[in-house]
Amino acid sequence: MNLRSTHLAIIIFVFIFGGIALTSATGYWQTTNTKIPATYKDGEFAGQADPADIRGSYTFGDISNSFDIPLEDLGQAFGVDPERYVTFQCKELESIYASLEEGKEVGTASVRYFVALYKGLPFNLTESIYLPELAVDILKEKASLSEAEILSLEEIAVSLPASDNSLDSSLPEQLEHENVENTSTDTHETTSANTIKGITTFQELLNWGVLKEDIEKILNDKMPNPQKNIKDYAAEKGIEFSGLKESMQELVDTVKS
Amino acid sequence: MSQPVIQQNSVPILKTVKIRKPKTRLYVQLFFFFLVALITLNKALSEIGLSIPYISNGSLHAICPFGGVASLYKFAAVGTFVQKIHESSFVLMVIAFLLAILFGPVICSWVCPFGTFQEWLAKIGRKLFGKRFNHFIPTKVDSVLRYLRYVVLFLVLYLTFTTTKLIFQDVDPYFALFQFWSDEVALSAFIILGVTILLSLVIDRPWCKYACPYGAVLGIFNLFRIFKIRRAPSNCTDCKLCDRSCPMNIPVSSGNAVLNHQCISCLSCTSENSCPMSDAVEFTTKGGK
Ligand code: SF4
Ligand code: SF4
Numbered sequence: 001m002n003l004r005s006t007h008l009a010i011i012i013f014v015f016i017f018g019g020i021a022l023t024s025a026t027g028y029w030q031t032t033n034t035k036i037p038a039t040y041k042d043g044e045f046a047g048q049a050d051p052a053d054i055r056g057s058y059t060f061g062d063i064s065n066s067f068d069i070p071l072e073d074l075g076q077a078f079g080v081d082p083e084r085y086v087t088f089q090c091k092e093l094e095s096i097y098a099s100l101e102e103g104k105e106v107g108t109a110s111v112r113y114f115v116a117l118y119k120g121l122p123f124n125l126t127e128s129i130y131l132p133e134l135a136v137d138i139l140k141e142k143a144s145l146s147e148a149e150i151l152s153l154e155e156i157a158v159s160l161p162a163s164d165n166s167l168d169s170s171l172p173e174q175l176e177h178e179n180v181e182n183t184s185t186d187t188h189e190t191t192s193a194n195t196i197k198g199i200t201t202f203q204e205l206l207n208w209g210v211l212k213e214d215i216e217k218i219l220n221d222k223m224p225n226p227q228k229n230i231k232d233y234a235a236e237k238g239i240e241f242s243g244l245k246e247s248m249q250e251l252v253d254t255v256k257s
Numbered sequence: 258m259s260q261p262v263i264q265q266n267s268v269p270i271l272k273t274v275k276i277r278k279p280k281t282r283l284y285v286q287l288f289f290f291f292l293v294a295l296i297t298l299n300k301a302l303s304e305i306g307l308s309i310p311y312i313s314n315g316s317l318h319a320i321c322p323f324g325g326v327a328s329l330y331k332f333a334a335v336g337t338f339v340q341k342i343h344e345s346s347f348v349l350m351v352i353a354f355l356l357a358i359l360f361g362p363v364i365c366s367w368v369c370p371f372g373t374f375q376e377w378l379a380k381i382g383r384k385l386f387g388k389r390f391n392h393f394i395p396t397k398v399d400s401v402l403r404y405l406r407y408v409v410l411f412l413v414l415y416l417t418f419t420t421t422k423l424i425f426q427d428v429d430p431y432f433a434l435f436q437f438w439s440d441e442v443a444l445s446a447f448i449i450l451g452v453t454i455l456l457s458l459v460i461d462r463p464w465c466k467y468a469c470p471y472g473a474v475l476g477i478f479n480l481f482r483i484f485k486i487r488r489a490p491s492n493c494t495d496c497k498l499c500d501r502s503c504p505m506n507i508p509v510s511s512g513n514a515v516l517n518h519q520c521i522s523c524l525s526c527t528s529e530n531s532c533p534m535s536d537a538v539e540f541t542t543k544g545g546k
Contacts, residue, residue: 002541003484004529005281008360008522012285012367019352023344030344031315041334055341197305242307 032057037066040122051115051123056091056108063090067115073142077114077135078106079160081227092199097132099161104130106158117153118143133157194252196245202226202233205248209255218247278530282366282523286373293370296320297435317435318423319343322364323471325350327417327425341423353475360540361482362475365465366523371431372465378457379504391461391506399506402467403519410470430464461504466519476518484540486515486526492537499538502531509538 003011023029037053040046049066060080064071075085078093090108097106109129116123117139131139136157140150194208203226205215215223224233230248234241295312303314318324324346328338338346353364365372383390394402416424426432427443430450436442449468456463465472488499488509499509505519509526524540525531532538 001484002539003360004540005279005524008363008524008540009281009285009367011360012356012363015352015356016349016368019348020345023348028344029348031313031319032343038331245305 036062043122045121048121051112051119051121054090054108054112054115056089058090058108058111059086060088060090061086063111063115067119069115069118073118073138074111074114077138078111078132079134081225083225083228084232087232095199097158097161100130100158103128104158106130106132110135114139117145117149120144128156130156130158133159196230196249196252199229199231201229205230205252208252210248210251214251215248218244218251285367286370286376289368290370290373293317293320293435301438315343315345316341317432318426319345320349321346321431322349322353323425323474324423326471326474327413327423330414330418339417339423341426354478357475357478358482360484361479361520361522362472363522365469365472365475366521369431369471371434371469372462372521374434375453375457375462375464376504378454379461382458382461385458390459391504393459405467406469406473406476409468410473413470425470461506462521465521466505472521476520479518479520480516484522484542486520486522486524486538487541488513488538489536492534493532494534494537496533498531498533499526502526 020029037049037051037058040048040050051067054063060071060074060078063069064074064086071085072082074080075082075088079096080088090111093110094105094107100106109127110131113123113125113129114131114135115121120143131153136153139145139153145153196205202215202223206212206226212223221237230244231241233239234244292312295309296315297317299309299312299314300316302308308314313320318341324338324342325348328342328346331339332347338344356363379390386393413425426441426446428445428449430446430453433442433446433450437447453464460466486509490513493510495510497510500507500511502525503509504523504525505517505521507515507517507520507526509515515526522540527538527540528535
């Protein structure tokens with residue numbers, strides 16, 4: 001059989017898109033993670049989920065399911081907004097803990113380590129891993145740790161930065177307005193060049209100097225918990241995020257200029 | 258024993274009418290290049306809450322068949338993929354293997370956007386250096402360097418296996434090209450992209466020839482693929498136009514079938530494209546027609 005360019009082009013399209021269609025129909029075609037960590041292959045813990053396989057895209061909800069850890073413990077340990085416990089992705093930790101002193105980092109590796117200690121699972125420490133103080137407190141209370149382990153945990157404990165990017169929503173309501181005034185002259189670079197993105201929270205708008213009243217005018221409603229991100233708010237209210245984002249961005253730009 | 262006589266100087270009176278070169282491959286390459294560009298753009302947009310309708314927003318890794326290859330060991334051992342790789346990479350890997358068993362590395366010449374990118378740069382190189390383009394490296398050195406990509410392949414597989422991370426991302430110029438705005442791209446990947454761009458101005462497809470681990474995997478299929486580039490000596494005038502047209506510098510005219518691990522099934526050498534004689538170089542099964 002002799003093939004020419006056109007035949008080959010058609011065959012390539014049929015193979016590629018036919019293959020994708022076929023596997024989509026059977027549900028095998030996945031372009032995102034299934035969020036089920038690998039299990040230990042052998043030894044005492046064979047068959048159990050391995051914390052080392054937790055990835056940045058895993059949400060606290062996924063981790064809670066796979067490792068049977070209460071969401072509250074995970075969320076509190078890492079200072080996450082309670083409303084976002086289920087959907088919070090490990091990789092977002094980097095933005096909360098962005099202002100830690102150089103060399104210290106709280107991120108996905110910290111979650112892996114926390115989960116391993118919490119569940120008493122084996123974990124291969126290949127780098128220095130830091131944990132928030134709250135996480136250490138929870139481990140002391142709930143995990144079975146030796147004296148030596150507790151001491152070493154205290155050495156790697158870092159406090160939740162008093163950063164405006166923190167998602168901890170425990171601030172009392174009346175402090176919010178003060179916060180606006182205190183920070184309105186600061187330039188906070190939590191989101192690059194004060195550009196609203198999917199993860200931008202109302203608190204960040206306040207930090208950029210936008211007034212709560214102006215935000216409420218646009219929302220035509222009371223401002224929600226400042227730690228809520230704008231995209232989630234839009235989704236909840238059934239508002240189009242792009243439109244809301246545009247109006248909010250105008251406010252931010254007015255403050256900037 | 259008498260050797261078959263190949264007429265070298267006289268052009269046999271055969272069907273020599275030359276048709277215009279078909280642009281089919283270019284169109285297919287353009288399609289995949291822009292499809293991949295749109296998918297990566299859509300992925301970036303999805304992070305700020307926007308999206309392009311009807312276009313997937315999977316990551317570049319999710320639509321890369323080499324991710325499947327790099328994950329093979331982990332998949333066999335524990336049933337999961339290395340970080341950032343998903344089922345889609347596996348599906349595409351299988352499709353690419355099926356295509357390669359039949360037709361060789363058609364993914365390289367018809368689909369891979371990085372191959373396409375290098376071909377576009379080659380057009381500039383050809384303008385700058387004329388006939389010297391793609392002939393700067395001495396043949397002896399070149400033929401050794403062509404095996405370098407198997408060393409890269411071994412290293413990538415070994416490091417992926419030992420770290421269970423997609424280690425190749427840090428040196429992957431394709432990732433750097435399509436994600437240049439992202440902070441996920443390592444400096445090393447940008448440097449390799451820069452070097453590849455410069456080399457592409459003097460050599461056709463330098464990354465594919467010397468470094469691409471995926472090209473290395475697909476190249477192995479050339480040894481036993483079903484459709485091959487076959488030359489009919491009886492129709493050949495030995496003008497060597499097929500040799501000159503080959504981006505991978507394969508001496509098509511010196512054998513009856515191309516088994517070279519570097520052939521990418523671009524069909525440039527065939528009678529449909531460069532060879533002036535009808536039915537002299539064809540893409541056929543054994544005994545063809
Ligand atoms: S050899 Fe590699 S870079 Fe070149 S076309 Fe093939 S897959 Fe793409
Ligand atoms: S020109 Fe012919 S021999 Fe060279 S890579 Fe293309 S198909 Fe293979």
